[in-house]
Amino acid sequence: MSLLDDVTKLETEVLERIGQADSLASLKELQVRYLGRKGPLTSLLRGLGSLPPEVRKQAGARANEVRKRLEAKFSEAVEKFSAEEKTSSFDPTLPGTCQQAGTAHILNQVMDEICSTFHGMGFEIARGPDVETDYYNFESLNFPPDHPARDMQDTFFVEGGRVLRTHTTPVQTRELEKRKPPIKIISPGAAYRNEAISTRAHASFHQVDGFLVDEGVTMADLKGALVAFCRAFFGEELKLKFRPSFFPFTEPSAEVDISCILCKGKGCQLCKYSGWLEILGCGMIDPAVLEITGHDPEKYTGYAFGMGVERVAMLKHKITDIRLLFNSNVRFLRQFF
Ligand code: DAH
Numbered sequence: 609m610s611l612l613d614d615v616t617k618l619e620t621e622v623l624e625r626i627g628q629a630d631s632l633a634s635l636k637e638l639q640v641r642y643l644g645r646k647g648p649l650t651s652l653l654r655g656l657g658s659l660p661p662e663v664r665k666q667a668g669a670r671a672n673e674v675r676k677r678l679e680a681k682f683s684e685a686v687e688k689f690s691a692e693e694k695t696s697s698f699d700p701t702l703p704g705t706c707q708q709a710g711t712a713h714i715l716n717q718v719m720d721e722i723c724s725t726f727h728g729m730g731f732e733i734a735r736g737p738d739v740e741t742d743y744y745n746f747e748s749l750n751f752p753p754d755h756p757a758r759d760m761q762d763t764f765f766v767e768g769g770r771v772l773r774t775h776t777t778p779v780q781t782r783e784l785e786k787r788k789p790p791i792k793i794i795s796p797g798a799a800y801r802n803e804a805i806s807t808r809a810h811a812s813f814h815q816v817d818g819f820l821v822d823e824g825v826t827m828a829d830l831k832g833a834l835v836a837f838c839r840a841f842f843g844e845e846l847k848l849k850f851r852p853s854f855f856p857f858t859e860p861s862a863e864v865d866i867s868c869i870l871c872k873g874k875g876c877q878l879c880k881y882s883g884w885l886e887i888l889g890c891g892m893i894d895p896a897v898l899e900i901t902g903h904d905p906e907k908y909t910g911y912a913f914g915m916g917v918e919r920v921a922m923l924k925h926k927i928t929d930i931r932l933l934f935n936s937n938v939r940f941l942r943q944f945f
Pocket residue numbers: 774775776777817818855858888889890891911912913914915
């Protein structure tokens with residue numbers, strides 16, 4: 609039967625040509641020529657319709673079988689050539705494509721540095737929840753019921769009467785309730801305030817609070833700890849200034865300014881020509897806070913402090929817009945890799 613003979617001849621011819629092909633391109637070209645829409649096998653299959661039914665079935669089966677076999681042969685040969693081309697095109701003199709390893713975000717780096725500096729001074733690390741009760745965020749810290757910080761404008765209120773903590777200070781009363789002095793703790797974490805976002809302020813930011821409660825703790829211990837920290841973190845030649853201030857949970861309270869790290873106190877744009885930069889709040893823990901957490905204020909005293917991580921990071925790394933710390937711009941972040 610001539611049709612079946614044609615198919616067999618075609619198969620032999622194609623197999624032979626595949627064997628002779630010397631490149632991927634010539635192989636692809638062969639594939640299109642023999643198995644493509646205009647190839648002999650396709651037209652042969654198309655012509656089957658005009659054959660008598662008994663012949664048609666047999667010839668059709670045979671042609672399809674050959675087509676499948678040839679397709680398999682082609683893919684096998686293509687694969688072999690591609691693998692060869694891959695290895696032969698490898699140029700060992702080209703520079704390598706290396707994977708860029710990631711690092712911690714600059715805010716986390718700064719937070720880790722603050723914590724490890726205090727850790728080296730004997731502080732333990734404790735954390736508290738971001739969604740806080742009114743009691744821990746305000747009441748236990750001696751905020752009067754009508755204190756402006758409780759205002760709708762500052763605080764994010766959550767269903768069920770809770771708040772997004774406005775500072776990390778509530779960890780202080782949570783830990784004081786659980787422990788016996790001496791207690792020496794540092795607490796890093798996020799805080800939230802309903803503020804308009806600007807170059808200097810963000811509605812979600814980070815703080816590190818710290819405190820020490822023991823017998824005989826004085827303001828001199830507070831000053832000693834903060835001077836040691838600031839010099840370790842910003843540089844040994846740093847000067848500190850303790851300015852009287854007010855916080856409901858400390859008495860007396862102070863804010864600490866450091867000599868400007870850019871102009872060293874001479875006056876520049878960063879320090880608004882004052883020579884000083886404000887970096888943290890602190891004070892002696894108010895006896896009311898010790899009392900409400902079950903400690904005898906006649907026996908124990910303590911100091912506390914709190915700082916904004918973004919503020920400290922911006923000063924240390926001369927970052928002029930707080931939003932750069934939140935918008936995940938890799939070109940900016942890569943500076944701190
Ligand atoms: N919680 C204060 C704030 O967010 C900062 C602060 C001041 C924390 C004095 C303290 C402290 O622990 O003693 O502004």
